[in-house]
Amino acid sequence: MGKRVAICAVSQIKNDGDYWYLRFQNMLLPCLEAILEQTGVTFDLDKGIRDIITCSDDVYDARTISNNGVTDVVGAHLRGEEKMAQEAINGLGYAMASILSGHDDVVLFMGHCKETQTESRLMNTNLAFDPFYSRPLGLDFINANAFQAREYQDKSGLTDEHLAKIVVRSRENAKKNPYARENELVTVQDVMKSSMIADPIRELHLYPVTDWAFGMLLCCEERAYEFTDNPVWITGFGNCMDSYFLGDRDLTSNFSLKRAAQRAYEMAGIKDPKKDFDVVELMDSFAYQLPLWAEGVGIVDEGKGAEWIDGKGADDQNVNLSGGMLNGNPIILGGVARALECVLQLRGEAGKSQVKGAKRALAHGCYGAAGQHQAVVVLEK
Amino acid sequence: MAEYFGVKVEDIFNTMQERFRPEGAQGVDASFGYDITGEGKWKLTVKDGQMNIEETEDLSDCVVVTITDGETFVGVNIGKVDGMSAFSSGKFKAEGDLGALGKTAKMFRKYAPAKKEMSIRDYLIDMFGTVVERFKPEAAKGMDIKFAFDLGGEYGGQWTVIIKDDTCQVIEKIEGKPTIKLEFMDAKDYVDFSLGKIDAQSLLAAGRAAVQGEINLALKWGEFFEKYLDPMASGEKEQELLVLKKTISVGQRFATGPVMGKFLNALKDKKILGTKCPECGRIMLPAREICSECRVRFSEWVEVGPKGQVRYMDYVYYASPDPLTGETRDTPYGMISVLLDGCKGNDTFAHIVRNDQIDRIEFGWNEMAGTRVRPVWNEKRTGSIFDIKYFEIDE
Known part of the structure; x- marks a missing residue:
């Protein structure tokens, strides 16, 4: 890799269980203003932002081409605008490609999702399936993921108690994160007593309904210091798409995640993912996914996820110190939220969760039933 | 025809x-x-x-x-x-x-094509006509049975189903001594019984049917023969599955936010409020938080209109019925873009025009003014865009 792409600034609103009094445009606007304030960047056609990437979920917004409805609050009026119709973490790859290709120097990247607008997440994710075969069966991202969870339990020996520990840890970590959704602390017993919704997934194993928005400013290496003294570099990116039909996949092989990670590691020159990262953020929308994805990105040996939970491996490797998605980020943004947390860590702005001297971080995101599409980003100071 | x-x-x-x-x-x-x-x-x-x-x-x-x-x-x-x-x-x-x-x-309820009826006689002919093809030789292996059917009434008749040497034969009479004889006073009862519309117990109890001979064997009929399928049951020809029709609906709760909320609330008081950009002075309608051109938050609320001039109108000839509620619009209707008094440039307000005035609307263009219009307010206002019923010519 010759040139690098910098993340010059990040901004967010607090993750909330119900921004009932805000339009999603209201959620984005403070994120835009914070970026402008932090960096002094303008929308000047020669030197400023000429291209904006946004991420939103049309079904959650109940609006076709939902990016068209937020132009003013992301500054996209009379500028180039492109939408990431995939887990937002891929927007980093998109922005990176735009900058490395020389198409533009500065890219603003914004995203939002207001999960509370919809009556039912299950109905929305049911719409992710084909209308002839899977949708009538009632498949959604919970019961489809339960297939994966069950199979992974068999493969790794992950128990109900392990899952409960993951939830307890997520909530404890999130208490240190001022932008995390406010949740009650829970005990292992609380989690194990929470209602079973799709065996083995219990209510507390699943990320809560959340509203959130964020912003990021990306820039080419040459100009990064115009906007910050403390850039974070994207040094690796890879993503990979697996089969749409669940029946075509081995649900616990992590096939697509391994491919995505391999691609990112090659680009960033990562030799040993177990040792090379100071901070790791994995998109655990469900408790069982934390050890599963940890295996997939290679920070845990295959099939050893349960032991890793027993052995405090997640703490030793600084995994999801932010609380993770499990504590609450909306769908389609759970991965980019991981990247944003990594940026804060590398900038030394992670507050009570700060890992001293963090130099290199791994951020992961996925979207689709049982992690169909996977993406991995390597970030460095 | x-x-x-x-x-x-x-x-x-x-x-x-x-x-x-x-x-x-x-x-x-x-x-x-x-x-x-x-x-x-x-x-x-x-x-x-x-x-x-x-x-x-x-x-x-x-x-x-x-x-x-x-x-x-x-x-x-x-x-x-x-x-x-x-x-x-x-x-x-x-x-x-x-x-x-x-x-x-x-x-109107949807028109359903009338099914071509099968008479009782048609059914009887079809039922006994398909006995041989419905026979399961492996289930009746070694059996030597004569099932006799004596069906009364206008359309009735007599049939004997003979099982012997792993074959089956039907004759349209009763001859010799059957192993078992089923009598139905009315052939219609037999048809209904065979179609599963009426059960044997009630017929027997009511004396409308009787069994003579080895009753146990009567119960074996279902093992020896495949079930009779009603040719009318499938009704219309099966749908050719090239398309699947579905209506998708997921409930939503759309937040207005404080700005859009105030705009809608003001409609209750017959006021149209816009937000003003502190830099370029444009007035945003409907009211919004930020001027998209200057990228700054609005500085003040401004009441505009309620009268104004039409800048554009189009004729809409389709009613776009809502698939869930069936609600439609009266057609043709005129969708208008009104430059309310106090606004300038492209900051127009979209609504519809009184139906009987569509043909009298003139567009405005540059310095040329369009037809002057005023809102007609609904008696009962709820903070919806239809608190204004429509605009009408201001004359």
Whole structure:
């Protein structure tokens, strides 16, 4: 890799269980203003932002081409605008490609999702399936993921108690994160007593309904210091798409995640993912996914996820110190939220969760039933 | 008259009375004409929750006249032809008040083609005619049985089903001494029993049927023969699965946010509020948080209008019925873009114009002013964009 792409600034609103009094445009606007304030960047056609990437979920917004409805609050009026119709973490790859290709120097990247607008997440994710075969069966991202969870339990020996520990840890970590959704602390017993919704997934194993928005400013290496003294570099990116039909996949092989990670590691020159990262953020929308994805990105040996939970491996490797998605980020943004947390860590702005001297971080995101599409980003100071 | 999809044009009209839904015709007082090329003309009159249909040449007092060919008319009515496509392609035309035509959809239950009936005799012939093909030799291996059927009534008759040497044979009489004899006073009962519409116990208890001989063997019938399938049960030809029709709906709770909320709330007080950009001075309508051009938050609220001038209008000829509620708009309607007094440039406000004034609206262009209009407010205002019913010419 010759040139690098910098993340010059990040901004967010607090993750909330119900921004009932805000339009999603209201959620984005403070994120835009914070970026402008932090960096002094303008929308000047020669030197400023000429291209904006946004991420939103049309079904959650109940609006076709939902990016068209937020132009003013992301500054996209009379500028180039492109939408990431995939887990937002891929927007980093998109922005990176735009900058490395020389198409533009500065890219603003914004995203939002207001999960509370919809009556039912299950109905929305049911719409992710084909209308002839899977949708009538009632498949959604919970019961489809339960297939994966069950199979992974068999493969790794992950128990109900392990899952409960993951939830307890997520909530404890999130208490240190001022932008995390406010949740009650829970005990292992609380989690194990929470209602079973799709065996083995219990209510507390699943990320809560959340509203959130964020912003990021990306820039080419040459100009990064115009906007910050403390850039974070994207040094690796890879993503990979697996089969749409669940029946075509081995649900616990992590096939697509391994491919995505391999691609990112090659680009960033990562030799040993177990040792090379100071901070790791994995998109655990469900408790069982934390050890599963940890295996997939290679920070845990295959099939050893349960032991890793027993052995405090997640703490030793600084995994999801932010609380993770499990504590609450909306769908389609759970991965980019991981990247944003990594940026804060590398900038030394992670507050009570700060890992001293963090130099290199791994951020992961996925979207689709049982992690169909996977993406991995390597970030460095 | 020709048949289309197995249905005649007159079948549709002749069944209107029985398909009529008075609850769907509330408040309708109008006549609707149908001019079906090469088939004839009909007039439907609806008033006070009642209807009348007549074949007539005179459609002059109809609010709307549907003009189409027999195939399209029947097709649309029985769901074989997509109404919207037929409308777009010009095969299905309507002259007059299209919105009124939309109302007729709610007045009638869908036309269901009548099934061709099978008589009791048809069933008996079919039931005994298929006994041999329904016979399962492996289940009746080594059996030597004669099932006799003595069915009374107008359409009855006698049959014997003979199982011997792993074969089956049916004769249309009873001869010799059957192993078992089933008697039904009325052949219709036997047909109903075979179709599963009535159970044997009730027939036996009521004395309408009797069994002689080895009763246990009677119960074996179901093992020896495949179940008789009602040829009428499948009814219409199976749907050819090239398309699957579904209506998708997921409930939503749209937040207005404080700015859009204040804008909507002001409509209750018959006020139209915009937000003003502190840099360029433009007024945003509907009110928004930020000027997209200057990228700054608004600085003040400004009341504008309520009168203004039309900048653009378009004629809309389709009613876009809501698939969930059936709600439509009266057509044709005029969608307008109004530059309210106090606003300038492109900061216009979209609404609709009074239906009977559509043809009198002049557009504004550059310095040229468009037709002056004013809002007509709803008596009951709820903070919705339809607190303004429509705009009308200010004269």
